[in-house]
Amino acid sequence: MANNQLSWWRQTLLPSLGLFTSVGTLLCCALPALLVTLGMGAALAGLIGTMPWITVVSDYKEAVFAVAGLLIVIAVFLQWRARHAPCPADPAQARACNRLRRAGWVISGTAMFVYLTGFFFAFVAVPLFWS
Numbered sequence: 001m002a003n004n005q006l007s008w009w010r011q012t013l014l015p016s017l018g019l020f021t022s023v024g025t026l027l028c029c030a031l032p033a034l035l036v037t038l039g040m041g042a043a044l045a046g047l048i049g050t051m052p053w054i055t056v057v058s059d060y061k062e063a064v065f066a067v068a069g070l071l072i073v074i075a076v077f078l079q080w081r082a083r084h085a086p087c088p089a090d091p092a093q094a095r096a097c098n099r100l101r102r103a104g105w106v107i108s109g110t111a112m113f114v115y116l117t118g119f120f121f122a123f124v125a126v127p128l129f130w131s
Contacts, residue, residue, distance in 0.1 A: 025118030
């Protein structure tokens with residue numbers, strides 16, 4: 001694999017996969033909990049009627065959170081390792097390289113925020129508010 005392709009994989013694809021799976025944690029666990037907490041049970045029933053797969057994903061929330069967390073940790077680790085990797089000497093390519101790095105960190109930060117929000121609603125909020 002060429003160095004350019006490896007850099008693209010590390011800096012955008014893995015963070016994007018982490019973001020995608022962390023959004024899955026929101027859909028399976030945080031959104032239903034939020035709707036019920038706000039007294040919008042009918043909206044939740046309509047959502048489940050439209051997208052019945054949400055209940056199937058909710059049955060495996062531990063696995064969903066484990067995979068999402070693992071992808072986020074791998075993405076952040078690879079980005080951290082490559083933080084001082086040289087960019088090309090060409091100024092245009094160097095700017096693109098730096099933009100790619102910043103985009104990867106923004107995507108990873110967003111994924112972590114979404115993941116932690118989903119984790120709070122799935123595992124912390126219920127015992128905290130209803131015990």
